[in-house]
Amino acid sequence: LEIKNNVIITILNGVANLIAIAFEKINSIAEQFKMKEALDRYEKLVAIGRIIAGVAHEINNPLSIMQLDIAELDQKLDEGNYDKEITDIIKSLLEEIQRISNIVKQLKDYAKPAALNDDIINLNEIFKTYPLKILTKNIQKKGIPININIPKQKLYVKMPLTRLIQVIMNVLTNAEDAVMEKGNGSIHIDISREQRGEKYFVRISIKDTGIGIHEENKHLLFEPFFTTKPKEGTGLGLSISYSIIKSYDGEIEINSKRGVGTEVIILLPAHKKA
Numbered sequence: 001l002e003i004k005n006n007v008i009i010t011i012l013n014g015v016a017n018l019i020a021i022a023f024e025k026i027n028s029i030a031e032q033f034k035m036k037e038a039l040d041r042y043e044k045l046v047a048i049g050r051i052i053a054g055v056a057h058e059i060n061n062p063l064s065i066m067q068l069d070i071a072e073l074d075q076k077l078d079e080g081n082y083d084k085e086i087t088d089i090i091k092s093l094l095e096e097i098q099r100i101s102n103i104v105k106q107l108k109d110y111a112k113p114a115a116l117n118d119d120i121i122n123l124n125e126i127f128k129t130y131p132l133k134i135l136t137k138n139i140q141k142k143g144i145p146i147n148i149n150i151p152k153q154k155l156y157v158k159m160p161l162t163r164l165i166q167v168i169m170n171v172l173t174n175a176e177d178a179v180m181e182k183g184n185g186s187i188h189i190d191i192s193r194e195q196r197g198e199k200y201f202v203r204i205s206i207k208d209t210g211i212g213i214h215e216e217n218k219h220l221l222f223e224p225f226f227t228t229k230p231k232e233g234t235g236l237g238l239s240i241s242y243s244i245i246k247s248y249d250g251e252i253e254i255n256s257k258r259g260v261g262t263e264v265i266i267l268l269p270a271h272k273k274a
């Protein structure tokens with residue numbers, strides 16, 4: 001028993017160390033941004049700051065639960081009581097660890113923008129790129145129809161391809177979740193051009209007929225860690241997507257009606273290919 005307890009304590013110490021290292025990394029990345037980035041990237045800075053503050057807060061909750069679980073496990077093991085309760089506790093522990101791991105994964109993806117070079121992306125081909133092709137196939141396999149409307153005219157944007165894919169994956173996954181939650185519905189994607197004042201944009205609309213968004217939640221959608229998905233949600237998808245799109249001078253807009261569906265519109269400056 002003592003050996004078991006020691007193993008658990010060692011694991012917990014390891015987790016605590018990892019989290020401390022992650023915080024140091026995130027902080028130093030934020031510092032670098034503050035020095036390097038121009039003012040027009042201001043919104044990205046604000047978003048990173050909010051994410052860091054949120055991480056501190058949010059990681060604390062699963063950790064507290066884990067701590068209680070371990071204490072309880074410790075007591076049960078002392079009593080020599082290896083029953084279903086112990087299995088449940090271990091299950092809960094693993095769920096909370098998974099939650100932390102999801103959050104860290106999303107942040108890891110986000111915390112390396114400096115290294116990425118711009119690509120000239122042909123929007124007409126974007127859904128043929130590997131991760132999006134797989135994602136749309138998987139959604140269709142679940143019985144959710146996806147319809148993609150691509151214009152004849154070639155449309156280009158200039159930004160790192162992986163960033164745009166990251167945004168579309170986040171938005172499309174939300175559409176999938178919304179349809180799953182409602183129990184039926186479909187997804188419609190439309191790529192077009194839009195002029196606003198003097199500026200030309202490429203417009204990506206991802207529309208679902210899923211569960212929709214409650215009026216009182218609409219102002220929270222881009223907040224880091226706002227989620228209505230208690231099990232698998234991180235609440236980071238839209239806040240990360242927002243700061244990516246903003247940092248390439250784009251816009252992201254959401255129209256939704258509870259019970260009817262949601263449309264997410266991504267606007268990015270149109271790139272004139274030479």
Ligand SMILES: Nc1ncnc2c1ncn2[C@@H]1O[C@H](COP(=O)(O)OP(=O)(O)O)[C@@H](O)[C@H]1O
Pocket residue numbers: 170174175178208210211212213221226227228229232233234235236237238239261262
């Ligand atoms: N297409 C959508 N339909 C309904 N609700 C949505 C949609 N997209 C986003 N939301 C709401 O916004 C919240 C935040 O989304 P997101 O930042 O991607 O985090 P997560 O998906 O992990 O919850 C979701 O939990 C959900 O309540």
Ligand SMILES: [Mg+2]
Pocket residue numbers: 170173174237238
């Ligand atoms: Mg999401």
